[in-house]
Amino acid sequence: MWLLDTESLxxxxxxxSSDEKYAILSHTWEWSGETSFQDIKNLAVARGTAGFSKIExxxxxxRTGKSALKYAWIDTCCI
Known part of the structure; x- marks a missing residue:
């Protein structure tokens, strides 16, 4: 399973994944501008997408919440 490191992205x-706790963001996708799995492989490319702010x-x-989670799963870029 692919997860994002909440520190480095x-x-x-x-x-x-059953050994890990992680945040989940599943949301309505826009038709353009979402950060894809291909984009997130290169953070310089990913940062240029309209949807990157949701990932950050x-x-x-x-990372900073009550649970201080190390990982996140975001449907647009972890599938």
Whole structure:
């Protein structure tokens, strides 16, 4: 399973996701501008997409929230 590291925003392959706690963002996709799996592989490319701010905000909330989660799963870029 692919998850995003909430600190670096890098993709991480997690073998057994049942061992990890992670935040989830599943939302209505826009037809253009969403950050895809291909985009997130290169953060310089991903940062240029309109949907990247949702990724940054999700990871920031997950990282600093009550649970202090290391990972996040976001449907547009982790599938």
């Amino acid at each position: 890098a993709l991480c392959a997690v073998g057994d 905000k999700t990871c920031g909330i997950a």
